[in-house]
Amino acid sequence: VRCQSTSTEEVKPKRNILDNASNLLTNFLSGGSLGSMPTAEGAVSDLFGKPLFLSLYDWFLEHGGVYKLAFGPKAFIVVSDPIVARHILRENAFSYDKGVLADILEPIMGKGLIPADLNTWKQRRRVVAPGFHALYLEAMVKIFTDCAEKTILKFENLLKEESLQEEKVIELDLEAEFSSLALDIIGLSVFNYDFGSVTKESPVIKAVYGTLFEAEHRSTFYIPYWKVPFAQWLVPRQRKFQSDLKVINDCLDGLIRNAKETRQETDVEKLQQRDYLNLKDASLLRFLVDMRGADVDDRQLRDDLMTMLIAGHETTAAVLTWAVFLLAQHPSKMKKAQAEVDSVLGQGRTTFESLKDLKYLKLIVVETLRLYPQPPLLIRRALTSDALPGGYMGDKDGYAIPDGTDIFISVYNLHRSPYFWDKPHEFEPERFLVRKENEGIEGWAGFDPCRSPGALYPNEITADFAFLPFGGGPRKCVGDQFALMESTVALAMLLQKFDVQLKGSAEDVELVTGATIHTKNGLLCKLKRRDNAH
Ligand code: HEM
Numbered sequence: 001v002r003c004q005s006t007s008t009e010e011v012k013p014k015r016n017i018l019d020n021a022s023n024l025l026t027n028f029l030s031g032g033s034l035g036s037m038p039t040a041e042g043a044v045s046d047l048f049g050k051p052l053f054l055s056l057y058d059w060f061l062e063h064g065g066v067y068k069l070a071f072g073p074k075a076f077i078v079v080s081d082p083i084v085a086r087h088i089l090r091e092n093a094f095s096y097d098k099g100v101l102a103d104i105l106e107p108i109m110g111k112g113l114i115p116a117d118l119n120t121w122k123q124r125r126r127v128v129a130p131g132f133h134a135l136y137l138e139a140m141v142k143i144f145t146d147c148a149e150k151t152i153l154k155f156e157n158l159l160k161e162e163s164l165q166e167e168k169v170i171e172l173d174l175e176a177e178f179s180s181l182a183l184d185i186i187g188l189s190v191f192n193y194d195f196g197s198v199t200k201e202s203p204v205i206k207a208v209y210g211t212l213f214e215a216e217h218r219s220t221f222y223i224p225y226w227k228v229p230f231a232q233w234l235v236p237r238q239r240k241f242q243s244d245l246k247v248i249n250d251c252l253d254g255l256i257r258n259a260k261e262t263r264q265e266t267d268v269e270k271l272q273q274r275d276y277l278n279l280k281d282a283s284l285l286r287f288l289v290d291m292r293g294a295d296v297d298d299r300q301l302r303d304d305l306m307t308m309l310i311a312g313h314e315t316t317a318a319v320l321t322w323a324v325f326l327l328a329q330h331p332s333k334m335k336k337a338q339a340e341v342d343s344v345l346g347q348g349r350t351t352f353e354s355l356k357d358l359k360y361l362k363l364i365v366v367e368t369l370r371l372y373p374q375p376p377l378l379i380r381r382a383l384t385s386d387a388l389p390g391g392y393m394g395d396k397d398g399y400a401i402p403d404g405t406d407i408f409i410s411v412y413n414l415h416r417s418p419y420f421w422d423k424p425h426e427f428e429p430e431r432f433l434v435r436k437e438n439e440g441i442e443g444w445a446g447f448d449p450c451r452s453p454g455a456l457y458p459n460e461i462t463a464d465f466a467f468l469p470f471g472g473g474p475r476k477c478v479g480d481q482f483a484l485m486e487s488t489v490a491l492a493m494l495l496q497k498f499d500v501q502l503k504g505s506a507e508d509v510e511l512v513t514g515a516t517i518h519t520k521n522g523l524l525c526k527l528k529r530r531d532n533a534h
Contacts, residue, residue: 037077037399038063039070051513053376053412056080060413065393069408076406080413081391082420082465084398088380088388088409089465090473094118099381099406104218108211108245111300112307113478118383120300121475127294128304129478130268131287137481138352139276140189144489145350147184150198151177152493155527168529171503173522175321178490182317183208185486190308191255192283204251210244212314216514248309252302259289260298267292284308312479315374318516319487321523322372323364324494325509326427328502328525333429334495337361341496342532350489358488361495363429365487366458369415369469371427374516376412378471381405392419411468420466432458457484498527 040059056078059067065081079085088096098105102115111120113128155177158170180197183205187195197205214237259281268291276282285305288294327334337360344357355362382405390396416424422431459480460472470477477483494500502509503524510520 034068034075034077034399034401034405038067040067040078051376051511051517053410053513053517056377056408056410057413057416060410061418065391066388066399074406076408077401078413079388079407079409080417081393082414082463083391084388085409085414085468086465086472088407089378089468089471089475092386093473093475095382095384095386096380096407097383099379101379105215108215109307109310110303112303112305114307114311124296124300124304125474125478127288127291127296128284130272130291131284132478132482133272135272135274135276136282136284136287137485139279139282140482141350141352141355141485141489142277143188143282144185144486145493147181147188147198148490148493149349150184151181151490152497154198155498156529159527159529169526171524171526174324174500174525175317175519175523178320179313179317181490182313182320182486185316186309186312188283189482190283190312191252191259191285191305192281193251193255203247207244207247208309208313210240211248212310214241214244215310218514248306249302252305253298255285256289256298256301256305259285263289265292266290308479311477312483314516314518316483316486316490318372318374318518319365319368319483320490321518323368323487323491324500324525325502325506325519325523326368326371327364327495328500329506330427333364333427334500337364337491338495338499338530341492345492345496347496350492355485355488358492360429361488361491362457362484363432364491365484366432366469367427367429370421370467371415371425372517373411373415373469376410376513376517378409378411378468380407380409382407409468411471414466414468417466420463456481497530499530501526501528 040063056069059069059078060080065079066084067078069076069078079088097118098115102117105112105115109115111117111124113121113124116124155170155172158172159168162168162170177198183195183197187193195202195205195208271287271290279286285301288301288304327337340358340360344354348354350358382401382403384403386401386403386405388399388401390398415421418424457469458467459470460468460476465472470480470483503526509523511517512520
């Protein structure tokens with residue numbers, strides 16, 4: 001299978017809702033079905049030589065926005081078209097569940113929001129989402145800043161130890177450092193637990209990484225080998241996984257017990273108005289336990305916490321890793337970001353208010369998510385038969401799909417689609433900034449810049465599902481604002497004090513994937529203290 005470049009001139013005009021409705025009808029009448037769908041016939045070895053999502057990109061250029069991919073007896077439909085993605089994620093969202101992803105994650109996250117069946121999801125989303133309210137986020141910015149400060153202090157101390165050397169440069173694996181930082185942040189903000197992983201190791205931290213490793217491994221296999229009878233007792237890696245899981249579960253159970261013992265039941269509105277900045281425990285767990293009418297068994301609460309721990313840790317660490325990777329290759333953009341940090345923060349700390357002015361940094365985070373979406377594939381399974389609408393790219397009649405169809409929505413393909421993005425592989429945070437000629441207002445230029453000029457960041461609505469940094473529809477990420485703020489704070493505090501270079505060349509940084517895209521051997525960087533940093 002060869003990668004064919006497609007020129008942006010081939011972009012077709014946008015369709016409207018009426019077009020889509022008529023496509024659906026034509027589809028049913030003409031019987032457009034799986035049989036007529038283009039099929040990727042690459043060698044199976046393509047799937048193992050490099051991350052799956054990269055092969056899916058090559059096939060997308062060859063076969064278009066909707067194609068079928070056969071893995072032995074199993075077939076997946078790969079969607080790289082915004083209209084079809086919008087249909088599955090938003091318009092007909094409740095006809096799909098998480099399919100293979102739920103099989104993979106259920107042993108770890110139970111009925112937490114990500115793998116949850118629709119009934120459980122409906123109940124829990126209603127309870128969890130209000131927890132991410134404005135005052136909570138404001139209090140979290142303080143936690144992000146405290147934690148990032150500890151990381152920077154650690155780097156500065158390392159630099160002091162190295163200062164006998166001429167160059168005053170430290171070499172670090174920033175991917176590992178970001179991983180520790182993100183773990184500390186998620187522990188404190190979700191269940192008020194200090195992993196302290198930036199400065200120490202502990203059995204719980206080891207167990208978290210063991211569990212993440214296994215989740216990662218499982219998500220690269222699409223056959224649930226762990227369900228083989230007795231595997232969890234007989235296979236050493238599975239036994240280790242079970243014991244890691246027990247360590248974390250015991251820890252979470254203890255935290256839930258404590259929170260319940262000190263429960264102060266209150267209405268949601270009152271909870272959202274608490275004096276968060278001065279609360280001893282501003283965590284999401286406290287909110288969930290104190291919320292009137294949200295009684296759940298401890299098991300469900302534990303599943304929710306575990307889900308948040310995993311969903312909010314790897315993703316943010318990956319964004320920070322790739323943001324630095326990209327900035328290090330674009331020194332002028334790093335300088336521009338540092339100039340913004342200097343003018344907004346000086347030598348001070350990040351605050352909820354100052355985040356609003358760190359606009360270029362936010363765009364860096366968003367552009368990083370375009371190039372390295374986390375996760376690169378969204379997974380769904382049709383619960384009923386459905387009619388996929390026609391898309392932008394050739395397959396205008398759409399397809400009828402039977403229930404049980406497994407689908408990958410390739411966010412990576414959408415984000416690097418030559419149909420929608422100018423120079424799709426280039427790091428260009430400025431691409432999202434447009435000045436609307438008549439109004440002189442800055443808005444976000446995604447697919448349709450005018451659709452949502454008041455948006456906090458370029459998102460799936462502004463880009464009409466050509467850009468899905470946090471998914472879309474009812475199952476969109478519940479922590480999107482949290483994650484954007486966290487990444488912006490961490491990046492700002494790093495760039496305030498340090499210039500960063502890659503230790504080797506960018507080509508040496510190999511990319512691997514499980515649930516998220518990360519590096520094969522870490523992101524080895526040279527950190528040099530900036531001249532103006534005190
Ligand atoms: C769901 C991305 C950070 C909690 C999702 C989804 C995406 C995503 C794409 C949708 C998955 C799907 O449709 O299958 C990200 C990225 C993050 C991030 C890129 C960081 C940069 C966080 C954080 C939290 C979180 C910090 C919590 C503190 C969740 C939860 C869901 C979710 C609970 C499931 C939502 C539902 O099904 O109702 N995330 N996420 N995420 N994310 Fe995030």
